[in-house]
Amino acid sequence: MELVRAENLSIKYPNSDETVIKDTNFTIADNEIFVLVGPSGCGKSTILQALAGFIQADGLLTMNNETITGPDWRRGVVFQNSSLYPWFTVKENVGFGLKARKFSSVEIDQRVKYLLDLIGLSNQNNMKTFELSGGMRQRVAIARVLANKSPLLLMDEPFGALDAFTRAKMQKLILDIWQQEKTSIFMITHDLNEAIRCGNKIAIMNAHDKKITKIQDNPFQNINLEELNDFELEKKIDNYRKDILKLINK
Ligand SMILES: Nc1ncnc2c1ncn2[C@@H]1O[C@H](COP(=O)(O)OP(=O)(O)OP(=O)(O)O)[C@@H](O)[C@H]1O
Ligand SMILES: [Mg+2]
Incomplete structure (x- = not known):
């Protein structure tokens, strides 16, 4: 079932003329981990802020078919330094x-x-x-x-301030929590390994287009690269990661 729908979503901050997000489209399904990646400044946090209801957006933005008009306990937010x-x-x-x-x-x-x-x-x-x-x-x-x-967790670089070891443990924790609690998660990360470990779907932005340019399934969710002993699989994941990187750097 569909939980969130964004159609022709465009976002400007009230204090600025710049259109930060222009005509982007995406949906988040129930019980999905939707991971958003993209270069610094491309507008990832801006999309999260709109989802949270902290800022207003043009176009359609709904959760359970209701327009998101403000913050709500049904969308819980976790920041890098909460x-x-x-x-x-x-x-x-x-x-x-x-x-x-x-x-x-x-x-x-x-x-x-x-x-x-x-x-x-x-x-x-x-x-x-x-x-x-x-x-x-x-x-x-x-x-x-x-x-x-909350049926939807919004997480903006939640593990960005943590060391690599703690980070890996937190990724496992998120997957465990997700399996137990059956929530949907919208997560921003700049770490592609984290995106591949955690996401069912990976959404990609670049520095120019002001929108999500691709949303793809991730066949490698829940694989811990550190413990991987399969050269063929490692190569596949590596290629998958490189393809994402190309789209980010476009
Ligand atoms: N409160 C604000 N008022 C005006 N402009 C803002 C505001 N917050 C962000 N912006 C602008 O919106 C654009 C996108 O910023 P945003 O924080 O969404 O990027 P990001 O993809 O999350 O970057 P990062 O990976 O560095 O966190 C930037 O040009 C930024 O300057
Ligand atoms: Mg950000």
């Missing part, structure tokens, strides 16, 4: 949205416990978030968004 509430504990941060939406404390406790388990931070539940490492903080940010059961 700000948590530093004076709250891990547990309180994750439960915050549910509390605001007046869920009962029993429901909140259950959901938070499940999520802390999922992200591997059960033992840190009473720590203040300023006491956490960057990777732990990003996991809390993801759990906080998941707590709301």
